[in-house]
Amino acid sequence: MRVLPCGSDAVLIEVDTADQVQRLHGALRTAPPTGVTELVPAARTVLVRYDPRSTDPQRLRTALAALPLTAAAADEPADTVHIPVRYDGPDLAEVARRTGLTERQVIERHTAAHYRVAFCGFSPGFAYLTGLDPVLRLPRRAEPRTRVPAGAVAVADEYTGIYPSPSPGGWHLLGSTGLTLWDATADPPTRLRPGTAVRFVEQTGEADRDPR
Structure with a gap:
């Protein structure tokens, strides 16, 4: 330190x-x-x-x-934020190919992990989540996209994250969520603050639409 x-x-x-x-x-x-x-x-x-x-x-x-630097508890906290995801991203097949997994195995590994918001940056509401399965850790894309839609769920290096608003981006897109992750008029404006526990849940229908 x-x-x-x-x-x-x-x-x-x-x-x-x-x-x-x-x-x-x-x-x-x-x-x-x-x-x-x-x-x-x-x-x-x-x-x-x-x-x-x-x-x-x-x-x-x-x-x-003098601070006791203990590890976070392994059990899922009661206030965990659950993110419903449609795993239909344009990079899902490529991530499967590069990791030697099937697309189903990529989804299973991504949803099995316990994540925590390490920090926020890049754009308002963009949270860098740690806890990603080591097998899914890939370098950023060689050529970033000029526009990634809001709600895109992605992985890069040791992190997974969700694009809170449309922006350029070089992460691998696994799917998308309908939840609103950044609202400047809300208090607080983001659901994902440093220290927040997060789980991803696979969705196949319209049940993930954000009530806000």
Whole structure:
């Protein structure tokens, strides 16, 4: 763990793995040190903002060293967000071919995993979910698409994610969901915040239409 100063009211904590980010972010959310005002996790870092009137970088370093960085529970939390998916994406066949699986096996492996939102970025509401089956981990597409539709469920590298709005994208598209993942008028505007547990559920009909 490396703690670096970041401006006058924040420190940037660097770690080596996504799992360490999740453990650190979870521990800080559960027992935030005195003076901490905001946490922003990313792929290998956590930005910790603080009130300079209440603490300083040295006191934060001491508090961070004492944090218990336990793993997330393996059991499915009661507040897990379930995402219904129609597995009809344009890259499903290619993902099956490149992983040596059948399309059915790709779907089964994608729905069997327990995911957690590691961080958000790229566009408002885009959540990077960890927990992807190692067999499904593929590099991004050599040629990104100029437009990916909202609701597209995709995989790339160690992550799976859902495009909350139409945008360019280079991930492999497995399917789509009808749920609204970003609504600027809602409070909160996104269902998928860092630390949220997520499961994907296969849907074959219209049952996944979002009531909102």
